[in-house]
Amino acid sequence: MSTDQLPSQDVETPGTPEAETGRDTADVSVASQRQLIWWRFRRHKLAMAGLWVMIAMYVVTVFAGFFAPFSKDTTSADHAYQPPQLPSFSFSEGFYVHPTTGSTDPETLARVFEEDTSRVVNLGFFVRGDEYSLLGVIDTNIHLFGPTEAGERFYLLGADRTGGDLLSKIIYGAQISLSLGLAGVAISLVLGLVLGGISGYFGGWIDSVIQRIIELIMSIPTLPLWLGLAAAIPPQWGPTRTYFMITIILSLLGWTSLARVIRGRLLQTRTEDYVLAAKLDGVHTRRIISRHMLPSFLSHIIATVSLAVPAMILAETSLSFLGLGLRAPAVSWGVLLQDAQSVQVVATAPWLLLPGLAVVVAVVAFNFVGDGLRDSADPYGRKTT
Amino acid sequence: MxxxxxxxxxxxxxxxxxxxxxxxxxxxxxxxxxxxxxxxxxxxxxxxxxxxxxxxxxxxxxxxxxxxxxxxxxxxxxxxxxxxxxxxxxxxxxxxxxxxxxxxxxxxxxxxxxxxxxxxxxxxxxxIGLVFQEPMSSLSPVHTIGDQIGELLELHERLSPSAARERVIDDLRRVGIPRPEERFGAYTFQLSGGMRQRAMIAMALVCRPSxxxxxxxxxxxxxxxxxxxxxxxxxxxxxxxxxxxxxxxxxxxxxxxxxxxxxxxxxxxxxxxxxxxxxxxxxxxxxxxxxxALPQRGAVTVTEPEPAAAEPERPLLRIEDLEMTFEAAAGTLFGRRRTERVNAVDKVTLDIPEGSTVGLVGESGCGKTTLGRCVLRAYRPTAGKLLYSGADGRVTDLARLSEKELLPYRRQVRMVFQDPYGSLNPRMTVRQVIGEPLRVAGLASGSELDGRVEAMLERVGLKRAMAGRYPHAFSGGERQRIGIARALITEPRLVVADEAVSALDVSVRTQILELLAELQGDLGLTYLFISHDLSVVERICDQVAVMYFGVMVEQGPAEQVFADPQHGYTRALLSAVPVADPRERGTRSRVAYEPEPVA
Missing domain, CATH: 3.40.50.300 (P-loop containing nucleotide triphosphate hydrolases)
Known part of the structure; x- marks a missing residue:
């Protein structure tokens, strides 16, 4: 006996907008689709958490110079592979750490650090340190947190091979890693909208050709293809040009799934009764697409996009990690992870894996938001449990 | 085990x-x-x-x-x-x-x-056996009918597969599935809706539930x-x-x-x-x-005043030899492609007199919806004419007009949809939905448009203040009223109502039918009323046309068709309609219609 749980139309199921949003019927009845989606999204706790993490990450990224204690280029040979330092607190000194001097053990070749407990490095908020320009226009040297004396060193998350502060590097690296995700998806979206739109709207042989191309692109193993394309970037190009090339390469390969989603939505929406109704209202094609069809699947596109961004971030990280994407002195999470390639380094300086944690947090936050959006994009759909 | x-x-x-x-x-x-x-x-x-x-x-x-x-x-x-x-x-x-x-x-x-x-x-x-509403989704599409039914026997009665097979075939025969030995190995999608439901019943009964x-x-x-x-x-x-x-x-x-x-x-x-x-x-x-609220088909003869007494010399719309052919690509993945032509509407001729209500009845797949959509020119008919008499007496063949030439007629021939949920764009307010045809035609804008929309809302029995709401805030019946308002905002002459009340509950259905009748009287509308529900058609229609597999088998005044059906299919259809009176039970014999094989 099949005990399939058919959607029973007879029961007042909790799929009504009222139940989903927890608002009065009066509010809900004049609420636009966008408001309904937002109300539902807000009830999605994980997605809201993801959204806050995402906002926090982008704020830190935009004001990277302010949030990072040091500039990404300052190094200190004395502090190569300095382990993370935990600030101490005393009422007389405020936050402080003891300065260290590093040396290489002549027998084991391991780095040893000696704490000089007689001296302190005072730490404070809104301190003056390395020069940077905020948003590229305001030149300043104020940092949120750091040593009060300019020139002192302090490593909250440890140091890398050159003695650069890992925390600062992760923050600066986010500039490239996070923006590349957005830029790549933006280009992908344009490509996907155009090609998916053409494919879905015209149908017929055009549709077939585009779909076959998409399948072809999807069937090529991505990593070797990225590698091939990335290897074609001339090594003498500067970081900015490389950055743009990498973005374009990633989005040229990443538009396929977006195009498919858009085509599918278009095909589905095309058969809706209200589209026929609009046609019978005498609405011309362009308006049918832009006013009647597009709004109804816009939220789904946004959800798909927010799920595509982490894929881009991961792709950039993998490329740079393999040394084929961006290269030092450019700083991205992938570039930072390059240092953690050898097992030996990971064993002696495990904090070099922290950029990986940043990638994980960013990707998870994006995925939560995307999932939440996808669930709430359709206020009439029943929640899948 | x-x-x-x-x-x-x-x-x-x-x-x-x-x-x-x-x-x-x-x-x-x-x-x-x-x-x-x-x-x-x-x-x-x-x-x-x-x-x-x-x-x-x-x-x-x-x-x-x-x-x-x-x-x-x-x-x-x-x-x-x-x-x-x-x-x-x-x-x-x-x-x-x-x-x-x-x-x-x-x-x-x-x-x-x-x-x-x-x-x-x-x-x-x-x-306890169970039979669901939708046999397609309650039977598994990836198992054969026989396997699904047999599984029950193996579970509950521990029959061996071969003994189970015997029983299943017996039971399939019992529920009236022809050639049960072959159908044992059939998949759900290979059966028609009725056959599927029979299989579902066989499945529910195979263990002889009490x-x-x-x-x-x-x-x-x-x-x-x-x-x-x-x-x-x-x-x-x-x-x-x-x-x-x-x-x-x-x-x-x-x-x-x-x-x-x-x-x-x-x-x-x-x-x-x-x-x-x-x-x-x-x-x-x-x-x-x-x-x-129940339409009493056959029990009480509703004597409604017949406004369309004198047949006008020229009908509002004359459908002449209308044909609509769909091409469906058939064939297997690697087999030779052949295009199959499906005659959804086959040489249909029908007059729709002005001010009358013409009912179009038939079962699913008979082409009644296709005919309706041809009239609306949602489809371009393959052949035939749609002769429409304008208000000034000029006759136009809608079938051959281009999209651009059609625009003025789009306002005169309007449609009411079946599904009150799918036919209203969820992203638009009621004001936008109803006002859309006027807005795109540039006939009204701003406060004039709003005024007309709100007046129309009142006309269909809704409140003016509801114009700012989104469709999700309305019940099925209210949505159908919105759909009617959208159809009538352009002051049309002909309204095609495609199963307009089929998705509604009985009590709401009556209200909507009353609304339609009232609007017809007030605005002098002509309806082409497409429905599978004979009781509804009998109640409101002056003329009835019966379709069967794309062909019009019978048409005439409603009383005549219902009282004295000429065609075998109409008789079968009428005898199958349940009569809502338990005392009438068993007084009528069912007529089955077996179409003669077409040469």
């Missing part, structure tokens, strides 16, 4: 023994099933929805009990609670489901069993198929000595088959009693309302 099965059986027996009730509130000896204060609640984040609210009812052994109610009345939830297959957030909260499998046997409280335990599983399918619960088993079927399935159920019930619990919203069906009737509303039982009493002496006012 066998020890596991033995364990399971032992567990099931133990669980059922634990749920056996000592008679503190004794069960009626003649009853097979008795619900006592059953409550099923859907626990959502927003609080509890009481789908089944303190329901007590009794099903006599050997009877057919119909549970009637409109959508949302909790009738399906009640049936599902009995065997504990309520949809996800729902749970049986309190109350008892007393079940006595044999007349002198012990009474088991099914509600006390664990919903996923072996006890209830041994009862589902074996003692109770069969049929949840709207005929709602998705055509009226002639419905008649066959109802006959089949009645006959099987006789021959197998079953008790039948039949859930439906269709009072006509109830009158045809029920012994007892339970009327439900908002999760509560409002009235129960023998079918004759319910229909002829209803006690509760809700039952009276339901019956009053």
């Amino acid at each position: 066998s020890w596991r099965r033995r364990n399971l059986e032992r567990d099931a027996a133990r669980e059922i023994a634990a749920a056996t009730v000592d008679d503190d509130r004794p069960m009626d000896p003649g009853a097979l099933l008795e619900l006592q204060n059953l409550c099923t609640t859907f626990h959502t984040d927003e609080g509890a929805v009481h789908a089944v609210d303190d329901v007590s009812l009794r099903i006599r052994r050997g009877s057919t009990t119909c549970i009637v109610g409109e959508s949302g009345s909790g009738k399906s939830a009640t049936a599902r609670s009995i065997i504990q297959v309520v949809d996800h957030p729902g749970r049986v909260d309190s109350g008892r489901v007393l079940y006595r499998p044999s007349p002198d046997g012990a009474v088991v409280d099914l509600a006390a069993l664990d919903a996923t335990g072996p006890g209830i599983r041994s009862i589902r399918g074996r003692d 109770l069969l619960i049929a949840d709207e088993p005929t709602t998705a079927l055509d009226v002639t198929t419905q008649a066959q399935i109802l006959d089949l159920l009645a006959e099987l019930k006789q021959s197998l000595g079953m008790t039948l619990m039949f859930i439906t919203h269709d009072l006509g069906v109830v009158a045809e088959i029920a012994d007892d009737v339970v009327v439900m509303r908002h999760g509560k039982v409002v009235e129960q009693g023998p079918v004759d009493q319910i229909f002829h002496d209803p006690q509760h006012e809700y039952t009276q309302e339901l019956l009053a």
Whole structure:
């Protein structure tokens, strides 16, 4: 006996907008689709958490110079592979750490650090340190947190091979890693909208050709293809040009799934009764697409996009990690992870894996938001449990 | 394998023994099933929805009990609670489901069993069978019919596969599936809707249950198929000595088959009693309302004033030899492609006189919707003419106009859709939806447009203030009013209503039909009313046209077609419509229509 749980139309199921949003019927009845989606999204706790993490990450990224204690280029040979330092607190000194001097053990070749407990490095908020320009226009040297004396060193998350502060590097690296995700998806979206739109709207042989191309692109193993394309970037190009090339390469390969989603939505929406109704209202094609069809699947596109961004971030990280994407002195999470390639380094300086944690947090936050959006994009759909 | 099965059986027996009730509130000896204060609640984040609210009812052994109610009345939830297959957030909260499998046997409280335990599983399918509304989705598409039915026998009766096969084929034959040996290996999609429902019934009956619960088993079927399935159920019930619990919203069906009737509303039982009493002496006012809303096909001859007395010399729209052919690509993946041509509408000629209501009836797939859409020029007809007489007396052939030339006619020929949910864009407010045709034509804008939209809302019985709302804030009936307002905002002359009331509950349906009739009188509208529901068509139409497989088989004035049908198919169709009066039961013989093979 099949005990399939058919959607029973007879029961007042909790799929009504009222139940989903927890608002009065009066509010809900004049609420636009966008408001309904937002109300539902807000009830999605994980997605809201993801959204806050995402906002926090982008704020830190935009004001990277302010949030990072040091500039990404300052190094200190004395502090190569300095382990993370935990600030101490005393009422007389405020936050402080003891300065260290590093040396290489002549027998084991391991780095040893000696704490000089007689001296302190005072730490404070809104301190003056390395020069940077905020948003590229305001030149300043104020940092949120750091040593009060300019020139002192302090490593909250440890140091890398050159003695650069890992925390600062992760923050600066986010500039490239996070923006590349957005830029790549933006280009992908344009490509996907155009090609998916053409494919879905015209149908017929055009549709077939585009779909076959998409399948072809999807069937090529991505990593070797990225590698091939990335290897074609001339090594003498500067970081900015490389950055743009990498973005374009990633989005040229990443538009396929977006195009498919858009085509599918278009095909589905095309058969809706209200589209026929609009046609019978005498609405011309362009308006049918832009006013009647597009709004109804816009939220789904946004959800798909927010799920595509982490894929881009991961792709950039993998490329740079393999040394084929961006290269030092450019700083991205992938570039930072390059240092953690050898097992030996990971064993002696495990904090070099922290950029990986940043990638994980960013990707998870994006995925939560995307999932939440996808669930709430359709206020009439029943929640899948 | 066998020890596991033995364990399971032992567990099931133990669980059922634990749920056996000592008679503190004794069960009626003649009853097979008795619900006592059953409550099923859907626990959502927003609080509890009481789908089944303190329901007590009794099903006599050997009877057919119909549970009637409109959508949302909790009738399906009640049936599902009995065997504990309520949809996800729902749970049986309190109350008892007393079940006595044999007349002198012990009474088991099914509600006390664990919903996923072996006890209830041994009862589902074996003692209580279930038939769902939509056979396509309740049968697995990846297993053959025979395997699915046979699985039950292997589970419950431990038959060997070959013995199970014999039984299944026997049962398939019993439910009237021709060539059961071949159909044993058929997949769901290879069967027609009626055949699927027969297979579903065979599946529910294969273990010879003492109770069969049929949840709207005929709602998705055509009226002639419905008649066959109802006959089949009645006959099987006789021959197998079953008790039948039949859930439906269709009072006509109830009158045809029920012994007892339970009327439900908002999760509560409002009235129960023998079918004759319910229909002829209803006690509760809700039952009276339901019956009053019922179109009495054949029972009372409605004498409505006929405004269209004199036939005007030229009809508003003359459909001449209209043909619509669809090309469908068939063939296998690697086989040769061939295009199959489907004649959805085949040389149909029909006059639609001005000011009249022309009904177009037929079963699903007969081409009535295609014809309607050709009239609207949503499709471009393959051949034939659509001669439309304009207000100034000029005749235009709509079939050959280009999209641009059509624009003025798009405002004169309008459509009301079937689905009140899908036909309104959820992203637009009611004001935008209704005003759209005027806005794109540049006929009105700003406050003038708003004024016209609001006046139209009032005209269809809604409030002006509702214009700012989105469609999701309206009930099905209200949405259909919005759909009508959208059709009428352009002051059309011809309105094509494609199954405009089919998706609505009976009481709402009556209101919408009344609204349509009133608007016709006031605005001088002409309707092309497409419907599969003959009672509705008989009630409101002046002319009736019957279609069968794309061909118009009969047309004429409504009374004439209904009183004296000429074509065999019309006769079959009419005889299949259930009459909503239990006293008329059995007075008519069913006519079956077998079309002569077309050369």
